[in-house]
Amino acid sequence: xxxxxxxxQPIASVLVVDDDPILCAVARTCxxxxxxxxxxxxxxxxxxxxIVDQNGGPFDFILLDLKMPVMxxxxxxxxxxxxxxxxxxxxxxxxxxxxxxxxxxxxxxCGLNVVGSIAKPLNMTRLEELVSKQVxxxxxxxxxxxxxxxxxxxxxxxxxNQIVAHYQPQVAVASGILCGxxxxxxxxxxxxxxxxxxxxxxxxxxxxxxxxxxDRMIERVISDSAKLNNIGYxxxxxxxxxxxxxxxxxxxxxxxxxxxxxxxxxxxxxxELTESKLVEDSLDSMExxxxxxxxxxxxxxxxxxxxxxxxxxxxxxxxxxxxIDRGFVRSAATDERSRATVESCVWLGxxxxxxxxxxxxETTMDWQFLESLGVDILQGFRxxxxxxxxxxxxxxxxxxxxxxxxxxxxxx
Ligand SMILES: [Mg+2]
Numbered sequence: 001x002x003x004x005x006x007x008x009q010p011i012a013s014v015l016v017v018d019d020d021p022i023l024c025a026v027a028r029t030c031x032x033x034x035x036x037x038x039x040x041x042x043x044x045x046x047x048x049x050x051i052v053d054q055n056g057g058p059f060d061f062i063l064l065d066l067k068m069p070v071m072x073x074x075x076x077x078x079x080x081x082x083x084x085x086x087x088x089x090x091x092x093x094x095x096x097x098x099x100x101x102x103x104x105x106x107x108x109x110c111g112l113n114v115v116g117s118i119a120k121p122l123n124m125t126r127l128e129e130l131v132s133k134q135v136x137x138x139x140x141x142x143x144x145x146x147x148x149x150x151x152x153x154x155x156x157x158x159x160x161n162q163i164v165a166h167y168q169p170q171v172a173v174a175s176g177i178l179c180g181x182x183x184x185x186x187x188x189x190x191x192x193x194x195x196x197x198x199x200x201x202x203x204x205x206x207x208x209x210x211x212x213x214x215d216r217m218i219e220r221v222i223s224d225s226a227k228l229n230n231i232g233y234x235x236x237x238x239x240x241x242x243x244x245x246x247x248x249x250x251x252x253x254x255x256x257x258x259x260x261x262x263x264x265x266x267x268x269x270x271x272e273l274t275e276s277k278l279v280e281d282s283l284d285s286m287e288x289x290x291x292x293x294x295x296x297x298x299x300x301x302x303x304x305x306x307x308x309x310x311x312x313x314x315x316x317x318x319x320x321x322x323x324i325d326r327g328f329v330r331s332a333a334t335d336e337r338s339r340a341t342v343e344s345c346v347w348l349g350x351x352x353x354x355x356x357x358x359x360x361x362e363t364t365m366d367w368q369f370l371e372s373l374g375v376d377i378l379q380g381f382r383x384x385x386x387x388x389x390x391x392x393x394x395x396x397x398x399x400x401x402x403x404x405x406x407x408x409x410x411x412x
Contacts, residue, residue, distance in 0.1 A: 011060035013038040017048040018065035030127045045071030058087030066093040081110035090130045094120035096335045119331045151207035165220040166386035170379045180236035184386045210242035222262045224389045231396040238270040246285035256295045266296035274303045293318040314352045322349040326360025333365045346373045
């Protein structure tokens with residue numbers, strides 16, 4: 001963990017450190033759109049250090065490149081450690097994920113507040129995702145965003161319907177058919193605006209509110225289900241489960257009863273678990289997962305490829321689906337190692353007879369690559385971003401109509 005806690009303050013002052021003037025210009029435009037008013041630029045680590053020292057206090061955000069002349073990003077991080085720098089730092093690099101994760105590890109071991117890393121080329125979406133890991137972007141003026149989020153505030157939000165579900169479509173690679181959606185939590189805060197899950201799921205986990213959050217999400221999905229039924233024939237609905245749910249042996253019966261009452265088929269529900277949550281496995285979690293499977297729900301292993309114990313978990317738990325982590329999918333087009341990781345995840349999943357989903361599909365090139373590997377289902381901005389249920393209905397109508405037209409054209 002870094003030296004300061006997660007903040008919900010908007011970013012005003014930013015330092016962009018990169019030797020590429022085009023990237024600096026793109027970053028400047030993006031940060032301006034995020035509401036930053038004071039943006040400094042340095043083209044190497046040494047100039048950046050000088051700016052940091054002259055600034056008096058930490059910047060709200062530093063965007064740091066790794067490969068630069070005079071002083072590179074890694075040396076810069078060591079110098080920042082010596083200064084016990086407390087501000088947020090995000091890393092951007094064109095050097096591939098291995099060096100990115102090494103630099104992140106180094107910075108975190110130093111105690112620096114590194115929020116994450118992104119691969120070049122830089123664009124608005126990627127930068128927004130990186131920055132919003134720790135900061136609620138303030139796009140509307142006059143929002144009260146200075147106070148950190150508290151567990152009490154989250155609990156009140158959970159009890160007053162401020163947590164809603166957005167849905168990200170999934171399409172079958174071969175047919176292009178809209179075959180499922182993943183439900184993702186959004187906090188519609190009356191003063192702070194929409195808060196992404198990265199900002200409050202860790203808080204829910206730390207404050208024992210994860211079970212309540214899971215319940216609320218299931219209720220939301222059920223209440224949206226009449227509308228969800230209209231987007232496609234028996235499309236699946238994926239819901240993320242927190243680790244605490246796995247310790248609750250009453251959970252399978254509880255969720256089973258709720259879904260039975262709704263009249264929806266259990267096999268349409270896919271419950272996603274991340275690998276890290278399975279690492280500390282226990283008799284309770286084995287019981288919960290076994291009984292979820294017996295009840296007819298599907299289980300999916302999320303963020304696949306990011307942990308070490310892949311093989312064991314695939315053979316031990318009754319997963320039907322494997323979701324390849326978006327980090328690898330995104331950089332597969334440009335990076336040899338990521339490509340190799342995606343290829344081996346697909347190979348492994350196929351060996352275990354699992355349905356393979358790739359997340360983070362951003363370009364047509366990604367799509368073609370994943371199709372060539374035999375991935376079954378795609379999810380990502382190339383298809384659509386997560387949306388409120390009414391927007392999803394509209395999107396699905398347009399998407400299905402366009403698909404029908406191409407089909408007719410192909411058969412003509
Ligand atoms: Mg997920």
